[in-house]
Amino acid sequence: MSPVLQNPNSELYTSVRCGASAPPDPASAPPDPASDPPRWKKVLYERQPFPDNYVDRSFLEELRKNIYVRRYSYWAVVFESAMVIQQLCSVCSFSVVWWYMDQDLLSPQKLCGVGLAFALLGYLLFDAVDSGAGRKECGRTRWDDLKSSLVFIAFTYGFSPVLKTLTESISTDTIYAMSVLMLIGHLVFFDYGANAAVVSSTVSINMAIFASVCLASRLPRSLHAFTMVTFAIQIFALWPSLQRKLRAYTPRTYICVTFHFALFSVAGLLSISGVGAFLFFLLLTSVAFICPYYLIRLQLFKDNIHGPWDEAEIMEDLSRFLD
């Protein structure tokens, strides 16, 4: 299901013809030297009785407007925005879980157990959704998965005492500011499916891990730090890849999961701060419903021109002519 309907020749965005009333094609018609004045031709290989900067009236005939414009359908855009919602909710629930851990309201053993259960469930779902097609395609065996997870767990567990004392002498505010910056960076660089230069899933994941390590170093014991980093891996690295698969194969389930996830994170935030939960709810609503509407409205103001000309572009360094 494609979110975008592309139809360049529709009635709404018709190509506009400017200039005089359809003169014959200058290249095909032979010039009549006896009666008419010589006709201008868009060629360089012939000598013509026109000045260099002459612009003929037929020049603008090939002007087109808005030929590459897309038509969006509202619900398709709302469906696309679910990815942004998911990511916002991930960050929110991560912060909520960290707050609970920091206040010692959530024991690391419990979080570890729940995380493990969810990870196993997700692992089974990951293969079940496309019945193993993706696994065959990228050629990863189960042994590879086991090895990766062992590496995660061993290194995180080994480094967790170091993590605990890592930022002792640095003030808490600095750590908070750094984590917030990193999480915002994670949201900015995340690969939502847009084709833009800033998108880099590597940087996005790295920033999230950095933020989680910073936050984990503030927790009271090393087991807390270990749990926190593991949870961060699950929610920032593993969960988006499962999401992508769900979205491709079972869109309905995906919408359902997104809705419940959003509900859960708003509820979690509500248990900490009512105002925060309300603001977060507003943010989610605006991202999911208001922004798509606004996007479609703005399409009406689009005014692009295309033509048979090249845009003037200075290719080489001309500074040597300056002096």
Add this chain to the structure above:
Amino acid sequence: MAIKIFFPTSCSAAENGLLIGRWLEEHRSAVILATLQFPFIPANVKEYLGQLEQVTGMSLSVLGTWSHSKAEADEKMENFLGELSRIFRHSPWLRMARESTSKFWDCRIERLEDGASEDVVLVYYDQMKVMLSELHSASEHSEIAAMFNTVAKNQLLFANDKYDEGPVKLTHWQSEGMEASIIVELMKQASVPVCAVLSFFVAVITAICSLRVLSGKPLSFLWNKLSTCEQLGKRLENLHVISRPEKAPDHPAFMRKASIVLSLLIDVVLGVVLMSWLYQGNRLGQLANALMPVADRVALELQGLLQWLMGAPAGLKMNRALDEVLGRFFMYHIHLWISYIRLMSPFIEVILWYIGLSACLGLSVALSILSDIIALLTFHIYCFYVYGARLYCLKMHGLSSLWRLFRGKKWNVLRQRVDSCSYDLDQLFLGTLLFTILLFLLPTTALYYLVFTLLRLIIIVVQGVIQMTIDLLSTVPFYALLLRLCRSYRLAAGVKFQMLEQKSGKPLRLLMQVNINPLPYGQVLETYRLPSRRCYPKDSWGSLCKKLFFGEVIYPWKQKKNKQQ
């Protein structure tokens, strides 16, 4: 172009005769070296000039006639001199005449190729000064250089005495016997056996040094590190240069040899003075007693510094655990060092006594031993510096490559640039975890590195000052400076002309002064500086700072030279 005639001042009072000299065709000038008095047999004169040419390799000829009339012009003499031009067929043929009544000399030129009569410029020169002086800053083919060369090469001509009975009788500059004094002669005679003994001595030492046992792996490494060994090697090389029995081939080689001899002498004299000062009274014992407390005190100060670093120095955000580990490690080192010094302290006076003896080899050797002693006494600081630099270097390199991983890039070795790369999830996770840890531990390591680098730099500066003093002693050209001071004409930067008289129709008379323009002292130093074997730091301040920033170990400079080879 006027024809120039260079005329020696010592010949201006000579009797009538022939002018002997050389015609410089490309500059159209004549250099007159001597006058030949009557009576003579023309065949003898030609034979004598031929003999001279065989020895000096420069052809001389009879350029013309010279008449010095005491009273009025003698008609007969004029005619006789005119006849001589048929015997000696040189073109052009000069006829110079001096009348005692007139200030101006008469000078005619016959048998010029183009036939036209030309102006004549007479230039008087001091033969001794021109012969002995070495002209600097003149191009190879200039007229003055050619003239100086002509005079200097015909030194043999001036060697025969005017009282000698020979086939020809010449008038020219003569030494007054100063140079040929008996002491100089004796020294010249003695120098040959002395040189032979010296070269035998040098050969024996060189043979010992090149034994395989001494140039083996562990020992040669040690020799490279000690500046004393380097200094001794340099002195040995100097001795080798000056003990060569053959004569110096040209002027720079001669100057170099003489300067080396003088600098060796000065060095040894200074060394002996130092030694006599040291062994007077109980100075050595006092020095030894003072040395130990200083070393002890340095160790204590270092301990205090480490304790300060192990706290929270200047409110810096240090990682407490790492700080403690590093601090304890360095403390243990200082503890080892102090016990080593305690162990050494009873023997230090004896060691100093034997080391002091080496001052008789020269002040520079004593100074390099001092530099080595400083290096040995501050070995703990060097160790700290190397540990700190290695740790810091490791961290910087790790951080820079992990920062690339953080951005999803990698260093492409084949293309020497940064490429983008897709990493696996576990690679990303591990990389970022390590990156975070290294980033937060960096300030601690950097502080330790900074403090020990500063200490190390102070020691390097002290050693550098000592090295520079040694270098100054062994590269300053004392002989050239002495010449410049006492015989300034020997090193001429150029010549100056002074106009004597001018009258139309008579030749212009100029006086050439060699010593008016002696070489400035700066240029003397620059020209005759002895080559120094020390290799200076080749990298600029910028690259040094870069090296310090990235934590590369700055070794003593000589190590780098070996690496480059």
